[in-house]
Amino acid sequence: MMILTVPSAPAAAEPEPPVDLGALPGLIGYALRRAQLAVAQDFHRRVAAEDIRPGQHSVLTVLQNNPGLRAARVAQALGIKRTNFVPVLDGLEARGLAERRRVPGDRRASALFLTEAGKAVLARLAPLVAEHEARFAGRLGPDGRSQLMGLLHRLGEAGFDPA
Amino acid sequence: MMILTVPSAPAAAEPEPPVDLGALPGLIGYALRRAQLAVAQDFHRRVAAEDIRPGQHSVLTVLQNNPGLRAARVAQALGIKRTNFVPVLDGLEARGLAERRRVPGDRRASALFLTEAGKAVLARLAPLVAEHEARFAGRLGPDGRSQLMGLLHRLGEAGFDPA
């Protein structure tokens, strides 16, 4: 019996050499993006039941801690442009989680508040966010976590100003 | 003389109390997002002259280090879905920086290569990216930088799979 063609290796055993990422894994920005993607995806999965995204969670948290704050200040505190903050707030208001009220002294401004439903969502969110946080804190250990927070804070300093 | 209204302080001196971010600054995901935003904005400014975004830089780097790699493998290595990789590659090809070539053995696949122009862009990019990296590495110090890379890698592990 004659063998007509001899593949250099069985198809199932072709290992496909790993992709060489070059200098990318050593770049701070690349490592940040990969880590942030992983963390954001976990947030999305954990909090899916409440249908809240990280940015919405941030806004609700700020309103809880600063009832009556003006829209421009919320946006600025979170690094969101005023113009992009409008649809975010529209969404929260349409779902009955937050509300705009007129400010007595200044008829241009609006003061923002959580509704009771908004407070309830935040209360239900708390344990989900805590689990999410614990998952990644667990990967780092207490020392690693506090080191990371310090290092990230240094990167974020003096960095941006979303006029 | 009767004072009708007494503002609690002159308007110019009203300090506007700081916004209370609550638990946000202690959350890994929030700190990651702020840091990533600052780093990405600096990348954008530094590299504006070449009109290349971080994702494009990553693709060009992978093609340089793995000439002839298939599209699906490039996308998977960078955490981009195959379907979203198409317009990225279209853009690079339209600018003459990368090209698709037919693969002899498999008529479905395309092998990806940098063009000479693509190699030249990457060469001009190198010092800009190095400056960008140095800016943030300088904020952390050598030890801080290597700690950060280790911690970010732990966060990104086993995290995502952009099928």
Add this chain to the structure above:
DNA sequence: TATTGTTATACTCTATAACTATA
């Protein structure tokens, strides 16, 4: 049947310019 690349589509995020009503 499974894989490669692709189209179509939609939703989010981010960005700029310009408007309105106030101040």
Add this chain to the structure above:
DNA sequence: TATAGTTATAGAGTATAACAATA
């Protein structure tokens, strides 16, 4: 003239579903 909120719009990024050609 400046500010608070808004509208309109455009560009990226990311997501799913489905298709043709090929394996």
